[in-house]
Amino acid sequence: xxxxxxxxxxxxxxxxxxxxxxxxxxxxxxxxxxxxxxxxxxxxxxxxxxxxxxxxxxxxxxxxxxxxxxxxxxxxxxxxxxxxxxxxxxxxxxxxxxxxxxxxxxxxxxxxxxxxxxxxxxxxxxxxxxxxxxxxxxxxxxxxxxxxxxxxxxxxxxxxxxxxxxxxxxxxxxxxxxxxxxxxxxxxxxxxxxxxxxxxxxxxxxxxxxxxxxxxxxxxxxxxxxxxxxxxxxxxxxxxxxxxxxxxxxxxxxxxxxxxxxxxxxxxxxxxxxxxxxxxxxxxxxxxxxxxxxxxxxxxxx
Numbered sequence: 473x474x475x476x477x478x479x480x481x482x483x484x485x486x487x488x489x490x491x492x493x494x495x496x497x498x499x500x501x502x503x504x505x506x507x508x509x510x511x512x513x514x515x516x517x518x519x520x521x522x523x524x525x526x527x528x529x530x531x532x533x534x535x536x537x538x539x540x541x542x543x544x545x546x547x548x549x550x551x552x553x554x555x556x557x558x559x560x561x562x563x564x565x566x567x568x569x570x571x572x573x574x575x576x577x578x579x580x581x582x583x584x585x586x587x588x589x590x591x592x593x594x595x596x597x598x599x600x601x602x603x604x605x606x607x608x609x610x611x612x613x614x615x616x617x618x619x620x621x622x623x624x625x626x627x628x629x630x631x632x633x634x635x636x637x638x639x640x641x642x643x644x645x646x647x648x649x650x651x652x653x654x655x656x657x658x659x660x661x662x663x664x665x666x667x668x669x670x671x672x673x674x675x676x677x678x679x680x681x682x683x684x685x686x687x688x689x690x691x692x693x694x695x696x697x698x699x700x701x702x703x704x705x706x707x708x709x710x711x712x713x714x715x716x717x718x719x720x721x722x723x724x725x726x727x728x729x730x731x732x733x734x735x736x737x738x739x740x741x742x743x744x745x746x747x748x749x750x751x752x753x754x755x756x757x758x759x760x761x762x763x764x765x766x767x768x769x770x771x772x773x774x
Contacts, residue, residue, distance in 0.1 A: 475501040475502055475503060476499075476502050476503070476523040476524060476595075476599065477502070477503050477505065477520060477521055477522050477523050477524075478495055478502050478503070478504050478505070478522070478523065478524045478525075478526065479504075479505045479506070479507065479513060479516055479517065479520075479522045479524070479525045479526070479527075480492055480495075480504060480505070480506045480507075480526050480527075481506070481507045481508075481509070481510065481512075481513040481525065481526070481527040481528060481531070481536065481539065482508070482527070482528040482531070482557065483508050483509055483528065483531045483532060483757070483758050483759060484528070484731045484756040484757050484758065485508075485756065486714075486731070486733060486756035487528070487557075487580070487714070487731055487756065488506050488508075490584075490714060491526055491557075491587070492504050492506065494584050494587055494588055494591075495526075495591070498588055498591070498592075505520060505522065508531070509531040509532050509533040509534055510527075510531055510533060510534025510535055510536060510538055510539035511533040511534040512533070513525070513527065513534075513539055514534065514539060514542060517543065517546075517549065521548075522549075522552065523552065523553075523599070524552070524553050524554075524555075524591075524594065524595070524598075525539075525540075525543070525552065525553070525554045525555070526555050526557060526591070527539060527540070527554065527555070527556060527557060528556075528557050528558060529556055529557075529558035529560065529565075529569070530558065530559075530560070530729075530759050530761070530762070531759065532758070532759060532760060536556055536557075536558070536569075537568065537569065537572055540554050540556070540569070540572045540573055540574055541572050541573075543573070544572065544573040551598075552598075553575040553576075553594040553595075553597070553598045554573065554574050554575050555574065555575060555576045555577070555578060555590060555591070555594060556569045556574045556576075556577045556578075557578055557579075557580060557582075558577075558579060558580060559579065559580040559581075559716045559729035559730075559731060560579070560729060575594055575597075575598075576590050576593070576594060578590055580714070580716050580729075580731060581679055581680060581681035581713075581714040581715050581716050581731075582681060582714070583681055583682065583683070674689075674690045674693075674769070674772075674773040675687060675688065675689060675690065676688050676690055676693075676698065676700065676717055676718065676719060677717070677718040678702070678715055678716070678717055678718075678751070678753065679715060679716045679718065680709040680713055680714075680715050680734075681709075681713050681714035681715060682707065682709055682710065682713060684705075684706060684707060684709060686702035686703075686705075686751075687702060687703075688700040688701065688702045688751065689701050689702065690773065691750075693769075693770055693773065693774070694770065695755075695763065695766065695767065695770070696754065696755060697732075697735065697752060697753060697754045697755060698717065698732075698752070698753050698755075699736075699750070699751070699752045699753075700750075700751060701740060701748055701749060701750050701751070702748075702749055702751065703747060703748060703749075704746070704747045704748065704749050708737065708749060709734055709737070710734070711734055711735075711736070711737055712733055712734060712735075713733065713734045714731075714732075714733055715731075715732050715733060715734055715753060716729050716730065716731060716732065717729070717730040717732050717753060717755070718730075719765060719766055719769045720769075721765050721768055721769060723768075726765055727765075728761070728762040728763075728765035728766055728769075729762070730755050730757045730762050730766060731755070731756050731757045732753045732754055732755045732756055732757070733753065733754055733756060734751060734752075734753055735752045735753060735754045736750070736751065736752035737749060737750070737751055738750040738751075
């Protein structure tokens with residue numbers, strides 16, 4: 473097939489690099505453009521023939537929603553495939569994106585396989601791609617589809633909760649979910665297991681690219697990174713794995729979903745069956761609103 477022009481838009485350089493590498497590995501002939509916000513992406517779209525847009529939602533200057541709204545009003549970009557990539561997965565959030573004209577939607581953190589599966593499907597639908605990748609993608613389980621999310625009162629398909637995935641989700645899930653009490657008990661157990669450690673500074677929810685999640689006891693936190701401990705339940709995430717940190721501002725009723733990666737993992741107990749894991753995550757987000765929520769959270773817990 474012909475080489476296509478792909479535009480990657482995200483204010484986090486770490487996420488842009490992940491997306492670019494995945495595209496280059498799968499389609500080395502494609503030309504990749506990148507922008508750190510919607511305004512810069514708009515400039516690229518005006519001066520270059522773009523065939524596929526992979527875009528974050530929450531960005532400074534111009535959001536992904538504003539960008540797709542502008543694109544759908546431009547004749548040459550009225551039908552160009554556009555995938556929204558965001559750490560927010562609430563039903564109303566997804567429906568807003570679909571109504572604005574996105575072709576598909578994927579939540580952060582995501583696996584490389586799921587991401588490429590969605591890209592392959594878009595390329596097959598819009599450009600007649602019949603490669604092996606596209607054939608494999610059609611056989612892979614995908615996230616909730618656009619059809620299911622916009623079909624009247626049809627419920628959003630949900631994966632069956634597991635010990636790793638319970639507690640993952642929106643502000644309502646983090647603020648008032650009956651599972652929170654159970655997770656806090658687990659987190660407290662993890663805190664007690666770290667004998668002699670620093671005093672806990674609060675609780676945070678981590679979601680990993682590999683699909684799991686962890687209720688984490690915060691040991692230290694600043695505007696660059698967070699360290700904490702969590703109780704191991706199932707598979708341990710990998711070093712440098714993509715993750716999302718959900719920080720709750722209880723007073724404002726807001727959740728800052730901060731993109732990050734795992735910088736360090738260490739077993740607290742000195743044995744192969746260690747159940748308490750120390751983790752350090754480094755943020756890759758520069759969104760002012762998210763950092764403002766994070767700053768308020770830090771002020772309360774430090």
